[in-house]
Amino acid sequence: MSPENTYVIVGGGLAASKAAEALREHGHSGRLVIIGDEREQPYIRPPLSKGYLLGKEERDSIFVHPAGWYAEHDVELRLGTSARAIDVRAQQVELDNGDRVPYAKLLLATGSSPRRLSIPGADLDNVLYLRRVGDSERLKSAFAEGAKIVVIGGGWIGLETAAAARMAGAEVTVLEHSELPLLKVLGREAAEVFADLHTDHGVVLRPNAQVESLTGTRGRVDGVRLADGTHLAADAVVVGIGITPNVQLAQEAGLDVRNGIVTDEHLRTSVAGIYAAGDVANAYHPLLGRHLRVEHWANALHQPRTAALSMLGQDAVYDRLPYFYTDQYDLGMEYTGYTEPGGYDRVVFRGEPAERRFIAFWMSGNRVLAGMSVNIWDVIDPIRSLITSGAGVDDALLADPDVPLDRMLP
Numbered sequence: 401m402s403p404e405n406t407y408v409i410v411g412g413g414l415a416a417s418k419a420a421e422a423l424r425e426h427g428h429s430g431r432l433v434i435i436g437d438e439r440e441q442p443y444i445r446p447p448l449s450k451g452y453l454l455g456k457e458e459r460d461s462i463f464v465h466p467a468g469w470y471a472e473h474d475v476e477l478r479l480g481t482s483a484r485a486i487d488v489r490a491q492q493v494e495l496d497n498g499d500r501v502p503y504a505k506l507l508l509a510t511g512s513s514p515r516r517l518s519i520p521g522a523d524l525d526n527v528l529y530l531r532r533v534g535d536s537e538r539l540k541s542a543f544a545e546g547a548k549i550v551v552i553g554g555g556w557i558g559l560e561t562a563a564a565a566r567m568a569g570a571e572v573t574v575l576e577h578s579e580l581p582l583l584k585v586l587g588r589e590a591a592e593v594f595a596d597l598h599t600d601h602g603v604v605l606r607p608n609a610q611v612e613s614l615t616g617t618r619g620r621v622d623g624v625r626l627a628d629g630t631h632l633a634a635d636a637v638v639v640g641i642g643i644t645p646n647v648q649l650a651q652e653a654g655l656d657v658r659n660g661i662v663t664d665e666h667l668r669t670s671v672a673g674i675y676a677a678g679d680v681a682n683a684y685h686p687l688l689g690r691h692l693r694v695e696h697w698a699n700a701l702h703q704p705r706t707a708a709l710s711m712l713g714q715d716a717v718y719d720r721l722p723y724f725y726t727d728q729y730d731l732g733m734e735y736t737g738y739t740e741p742g743g744y745d746r747v748v749f750r751g752e753p754a755e756r757r758f759i760a761f762w763m764s765g766n767r768v769l770a771g772m773s774v775n776i777w778d779v780i781d782p783i784r785s786l787i788t789s790g791a792g793v794d795d796a797l798l799a800d801p802d803v804p805l806d807r808m809l810p
Contacts, residue, residue: 412436
């Protein structure tokens with residue numbers, strides 16, 4: 401079968417579905433195939449730890465497109481099917497059932513997988529992870545009134561699931577290996593806001609915790625043993641210790657893989673005709689001057705358009721700043737920009753962090769590197785503009801709520 405004008409997307413999530421949409425929208429009229437190992441049609445993952453987990457969103461609301469969209473746009477969905485190998489020379493994708501799908505252009509949107517615990521008891525029943533819709537449904541069942549839930553990991557997934565469990569009436573303990581949840585991500589000033597939020601809602605935070613093993617009865621988890629000898633009773637254990645990009649397919653095909661599949665700003669990989677987008681892409685960011693792999697929904701939503709245009713031979717560049725958001729209890733937060741631990745001088749606050757209604761700016765010299773709004777809305781666009789403009793900004797003006805942010809733009 402000739403690969404001429406056949407475009408193949410490996411991965412069955414948001415990035416894959418949005419890439420198919422963009423390819424059709426921008427003129428690809430040839431064969432278009434999505435290969436996904438889940439049996440569900442492509443869906444959006446944030447609700448799995450937010451609205452859907454909390455029971456505020458119906459199952460149908462998580463899907464990227466209505467069920468009939470794929471047939472209407474002549475997109476072949478090969479669900480419940482894994483891509484086993486890429487034959488770069490023959491330009492074919494080999495499936496786990498032995499079929500070979502030819503391609504003229506190939507997009508890898510293989511996403512990522514939760515890191516697994518590797519301690520005694522990790523294979524017990526009711527040790528739960530969150531990545532797929534079935535995982536969210538298992539968590540929802542476990543989060544019952546009075547249930548004892550231990551969350552291992554104080555990152556975004558750990559804290560969002562902890563909030564959902566508390567709102568369901570469970571008793572929740574969060575084990576964090578450092579001094580504060582989100583300390584590495586946000587720095588001390590903002591991390592303290594989230595720590596206080598959870599303790600105010602009755603979550604027990606255990607900092608500097610080292611998990612030694614999980615204990616069980618009749619094959620089901622019943623507790624967590626820490627290195628200091630403490631044993632915490634648990635009806636379920638939620639593990640949120642990070643994710644790993646799914647790069648095996650790319651690596652075995654000889655693509656450049658370093659903390660994800662390495663791409664340029666056009667989302668082209670090191671092999672001609674192959675592109676990458678979403679969690680798995682370690683893409684060069686022209687505004688930040690470095691490669692960046694972002695594990696958040698916004699990349700999976702927006703990168704596919706750039707990838708699609710590049711696949712169609714257009715000069716498209718992905719230069720959108722990283723963005724993420726969270727909803728926990730009565731706190732809503734949006735963040736945009738990029739900074740690393742030690743990569744900024746200070747944090748300037750507009751508003752009072754203790755009141756959980758503020759904007760925080762991460763600064764280097766007089767430049768804004770990143771900004772976060774908590775329970776203040778419609779400010780992300782001006783924050784983004786402040787960052788991308790590179791304009792020098794005075795701390796006193798940033799901190800003054802009477803000075804509109806867009807007034808500071810050059």
